[in-house]
Every structure is written in C-alpha cells, then in structure tokens.
Amino acid sequence: MKNIVIIGSSGHGSAILDCIEKEAKYNVIGFIDSFKKKDTLFNGYKILGSEYDLPYLMDKYNLFGGIVAVGDNWNRQQLVRNITKVTSTFQFISTIHPSAIIGRNVRIGKGVAIMPGVIVNTNSMIDDHCILNTSSSLDHDGHMQEYSSLAPRVCAGGNLSLGAFSSIGLGSYVIENITIGAHTVIGAGTLVLRNIGNFAVAYGNPAKEIRKRKANEPYLSSQRPLIFPLVKSIASNF
Structure with a gap:
C-alpha cells in the first residue's frame, strides 16, 4: 500500500483516519499539523511536523500524498494551496467509508x-x-x-x-x-x-x-482561523 499522511489532527482528522483504515487502500504514516507539537501522539500516530516539512517527509517516508482533514471549506482550500506551493508532487487522495453507497x-x-x-x-x-x-x-x-x-x-x-x-x-x-x-x-x-x-x-x-457573508468568515462552532507562517521549510529541525 502507498504511504500517506493526514493533514489536520482534530475530530475531523479522527473521522478521516477511521475511513482510511477501514477502506484499507493506503498506509497512514502519521499526521501533519502546524498547531500541534512534533512527535506528540494523536490516535496512536505521531505528529510529523507542518505542511512546510512535506518535501523532507515525502523523501524520508516515501510518501505518495495524503488528504486535508480540515472541516472549514475556506481553511481547507488555504491549506491545499500551501501544500501545492511547498511541493508539486504531493498527491491528494480521496477516501470513501465502506458503509457509504455510491x-x-x-x-x-x-x-x-x-x-x-x-x-x-x-x-x-x-x-x-x-x-x-x-x-x-x-x-x-x-x-x-x-x-x-x-x-x-x-x-x-x-x-x-x-x-x-x-x-x-x-x-x-x-x-x-x-x-x-x-x-x-x-x-x-x-x-x-x-x-x-x-x-x-x-x-x-x-x-x-x-x-x-465574506468568503473567509468562520461558520463552524469550533473553528479558529488558520495563520500560515511565511517559511519554506523547518525540515532542518529533524
């Protein structure tokens, strides 16, 4: 199976993980999250770093790609844009829970x-x-x-x-x-x-x-605005 990461370690990230594990098409290596401390655990998986570390992590773990687990639609798009700027080879996967009917x-x-x-x-x-x-x-x-x-x-x-x-x-x-x-x-x-x-x-x-409303106006009760630092990578910290 191809190695992937989940970008976002919130409740929605947990639900995404459950879908991916039950679908059994990809091997989850860990989570990416700019707001969580590196090497801490989430659902038994390590926080590997932020999206700016992806070039290093893709090489280290032979990552194929992953999925953005952010519930807010505007923030999800901002994170996808950041990832595509950091690395052009990252592949965004989809996941469908086995109980879904398509x-x-x-x-x-x-x-x-x-x-x-x-x-x-x-x-x-x-x-x-x-x-x-x-x-x-x-x-x-x-x-x-x-x-x-x-x-x-x-x-x-x-x-x-x-x-x-x-x-x-x-x-x-x-x-x-x-x-x-x-x-x-x-x-x-x-x-x-x-x-x-x-x-x-x-x-x-x-x-x-x-x-x-404005395009970036919050609408989820647990939402916080995402602020992305203007850095290329912090892979040197590994």
Missing part, C-alpha cells in the same frame, strides 16, 4: 472525504476537496462544486447544485432542483424550498437569506 456513474474528485452512511445517487458529481459527512445524502444528478460540504444527516433532493465553498448545515433538507450559490452557509435544521444566492447566510423553515 451510485452508478458518480464522479468523485481528488481530496474528497465521504463518511459512514453517506448515499450518493446516480449521475452525481463531487468536485475536488469536498466533504460529505455522516449519513448525508446527495440524490441523483447532484453537483457539489469544489470545497463544498454537507454536514451530518443533510438530505438533498435530486439536481442540487451546491456552489464552491458552500456548506449545508446539520440535519437540513433541500428539495429537488435547487441551486445554492458559492460561499453560502445554510444553517442547521433548515428546509430549503427555493434557490439561495452567493455569499449568503440562510436558515429557517422555510429557508430565508438572513445576511451576506
């Missing part, structure tokens, strides 16, 4: 995480670095654009178009033929009956746009 003619991009109990129905398309959380469903002909996400138990009807960086919150329902714009957040427990535009916060039953 329909016919479904296209899945790189860096995608599909959690336990997810259903993706026929002819759907999931672009790069999306997250489909526990027991969420994307019905037929759905399209999740890059860096978008479904929280646990989201139920999306057929022909959903979910814009880049947008998130649908915990336990929300979206009827068929709905378009949700880019950088939009749908609050938990929402019923979406009509299209929602770009850069919006919407929630309620039925959903109403409450206000506009």
Whole structure:
C-alpha cells in the first residue's frame, strides 16, 4: 500500500483516519499539523511536523500524498494551496467509508472525504476537496462544486447544485432542483424550498437569506482561523 499522511489532527482528522483504515487502500504514516507539537501522539500516530516539512517527509517516508482533514471549506482550500506551493508532487487522495453507497456513474474528485452512511445517487458529481459527512445524502444528478460540504444527516433532493465553498448545515433538507450559490452557509435544521444566492447566510423553515457573508468568515462552532507562517521549510529541525 502507498504511504500517506493526514493533514489536520482534530475530530475531523479522527473521522478521516477511521475511513482510511477501514477502506484499507493506503498506509497512514502519521499526521501533519502546524498547531500541534512534533512527535506528540494523536490516535496512536505521531505528529510529523507542518505542511512546510512535506518535501523532507515525502523523501524520508516515501510518501505518495495524503488528504486535508480540515472541516472549514475556506481553511481547507488555504491549506491545499500551501501544500501545492511547498511541493508539486504531493498527491491528494480521496477516501470513501465502506458503509457509504455510491451510485452508478458518480464522479468523485481528488481530496474528497465521504463518511459512514453517506448515499450518493446516480449521475452525481463531487468536485475536488469536498466533504460529505455522516449519513448525508446527495440524490441523483447532484453537483457539489469544489470545497463544498454537507454536514451530518443533510438530505438533498435530486439536481442540487451546491456552489464552491458552500456548506449545508446539520440535519437540513433541500428539495429537488435547487441551486445554492458559492460561499453560502445554510444553517442547521433548515428546509430549503427555493434557490439561495452567493455569499449568503440562510436558515429557517422555510429557508430565508438572513445576511451576506465574506468568503473567509468562520461558520463552524469550533473553528479558529488558520495563520500560515511565511517559511519554506523547518525540515532542518529533524
């Protein structure tokens, strides 16, 4: 099996690890995290360093690549961009929990995480670095654009178009033929009956746009902004 790392050692990183171990396609060497002390343990695996150490670590451990385990859509993209600047040979893998059901003619991009109990129905398309959380469903002909996400138990009807960086919150329902714009957040427990535009916060039953938001505005309760140091590598510390 090819050696990989998981970038991000939070609760989402634990869930990603579980998917990868159960899928049994890759060998996890450890975690990458700029906010954790090197050589400390997380779920029995070592924190190997930060993303800036990847060129050194790829050589040391013969790494093929890995997956970014950051729940916030904007922060996930920032980390992916940092990694591609540090090394052009790092391969972003996707992981699909064995209990997920993937329909016919479904296209899945790189860096995608599909959690336990997810259903993706026929002819759907999931672009790069999306997250489909526990027991969420994307019905037929759905399209999740890059860096978008479904929280646990989201139920999306057929022909959903979910814009880049947008998130649908915990336990929300979206009827068929709905378009949700880019950088939009749908609050938990929402019923979406009509299209929602770009850069919006919407929630309620039925959903109403409450206000506009910025692309990098936090929306997860545990979220902290990621601040990336302007350094090339700290591999010399190994």
